Amino acid sequence: MSVLPEIPHTLADYGWDSAFAEDFSLHHCHRTTDLIPGRIIRVDRGRCDVVISTRRSTSSDTSTAPVTVVPADIAPVHTSDPMEWACTGDWVALDPPSANTLATVRALLPRRTAMVRSTSSKRSEGQVLAANVDHVVVAVCLATQPDLGRLERFLALAWESGAQPLVVLTKADLATDAEYVRADTEAAAPGVQVLVVSSETGEGIDVLSAVLAGSTSVLIGRSGAGKSTLANTLLGQEVQEVNHTRDSDGKGRHTTVARDLLPLPFGGVLIDTPGLRGVGLWDAESGLQQVFSEIEELAQECRFHDCAHNREPGCAVLNAVEDGALTVRRLESYRKLLRENAWIASRTDARLRAERLRHWKMIHKSVRDSGVTRRR
Structure with a gap:
């Protein structure tokens, strides 16, 4: 179990800055009750630990006050997409804790990365x-x-x-x-x-x-x-x-x-983080282009713009392998990860299409059950 080192810190030491303060103010100004900013330092089964400033203020001097860690409930999220769930590192707007209740995370501030x-x-x-x-x-x-x-x-x-x-x-x-x-x-x-x-x-x-x-x-x-x-x-x-x-x-x-x-x-x-035995790619096309930047550069010299770097004539990538400038292992890894990323993308698109179809089926069913008929 991890513990917070006993070192004086402020919210700014956790990464709080003027840009996050501006994002927070947009949430705060639309609420009738006061919210406070904080950063999630741990998530565990619907609850999280959040570091907050000891100064209950939304002004810019909040970041200079000492911090404390409070447990918080994560307010129900009306989405089944795990991408929108709170995670470690998120900056949040939350209801402050009281004598009888935990703090409650109400909104996630926009993520930079x-x-x-x-x-x-x-x-x-x-x-x-x-x-x-x-x-x-x-x-x-x-x-x-x-x-x-x-x-x-x-x-x-x-x-x-x-x-x-x-x-x-x-x-x-x-x-x-x-x-x-x-x-x-x-x-x-x-x-x-x-x-x-x-x-x-x-x-x-x-x-x-x-x-x-x-x-x-x-x-x-x-x-x-x-x-x-x-x-x-x-x-x-x-x-x-x-x-x-x-x-x-x-x-x-x-x-x-x-x-x-x-x-x-x-x-x-x-x-x-815990050790990662299996790490699946997720829409990582630009990331793969960065990792294999030398292959991407070579591909610009191929005879055909849609060259698959397999058996095509005039393939600069295959020529680099023959010349020893590019290893076979590197090219095979590139191909493997590209295939995996394309497969994940195709499955994701299929899932989104299926969810959209299911959504419209539910609407049509509710219309039929209500007895409403279309005008001819």
């Missing part, structure tokens, strides 16, 4: 993992051979979110070929900074802290990647429980069970 994956349900829905994030930190363990395909998948989600991706190669103290792995990682992550760190020795922690200072960051990766240990190192205390990985395959057990937003001692906040 949202990291979304597809759910495991058969409805082809998106699930927001974290909101209003500036950096997506992808943790990759150096103690085992990195899965570059999985990394590319994480990076596609990160780019699509609107945040800046950052790859952190953890457990450098256990690696003998860290620079070799770093070179492979940089090749799979064009345009992304790659840092090698060790929570044990402190290597690279100062650089990582400087990058994350003053921003909202979410830490993602598979179980055993060293996320909880890295989070504790950045936070300066044992906040997250840590378990050891298995020697046989380097996999770890889930020690983080919820997404917690925690303030960093050097400024900014960090969202730690």
Whole structure:
């Protein structure tokens, strides 16, 4: 269970600024009762923990007052779309708590960024993992051979979110070929900074802290990647429980069970997440274009504008593979993720069409039941 470090913080330390204040004022001015702003730091089965200012005011000086954490109910949302449900990192407008009632979240402020994956349900829905994030930190363990395909998948989600991706190669103290792995990682992550760190020795922690200072960051990766240990190192205390990985395959057990937003001692906040075994793409076309930017650039030189980079003559992508400028693994990963993203998009469109058809069927049925007949 995570606890809030006992460090004085204000709402501004959690990311509150004039733009969020303006968004909040639009909700507040249309209410007859006072609302207060806050940021969700944890969600658990219809309830959440929200950090709020101790000064009950909607003026701009709210951000300078100390903060406290209060439990809150999430008001019923009249939608079945998980994309519109409250999540960790959301800024909200809520009824303040009283002596006899919990605070109640009434509205979500517009999200600047949202990291979304597809759910495991058969409805082809998106699930927001974290909101209003500036950096997506992808943790990759150096103690085992990195899965570059999985990394590319994480990076596609990160780019699509609107945040800046950052790859952190953890457990450098256990690696003998860290620079070799770093070179492979940089090749799979064009345009992304790659840092090698060790929570044990402190290597690279100062650089990582400087990058994350003053921003909202979410830490993602598979179980055993060293996320909880890295989070504790950045936070300066044992906040997250840590378990050891298995020697046989380097996999770890889930020690983080919820997404917690925690303030960093050097400024900014960090969202730690449970290990992600499976991460489905969700409408990540632009994210894939960023991850595979060199292939997208090569495709501009193909003879045919709709080249599938398979057997077409004059394909610049296939020529790059033959010349050794592009690896086969990279091209196969590109094809695989494009197919998956297209499949998710087609299922989503089909679901929306089905829901629209069901909606009109309900309207027609209600008209028939009411005895109303159409004019001929």
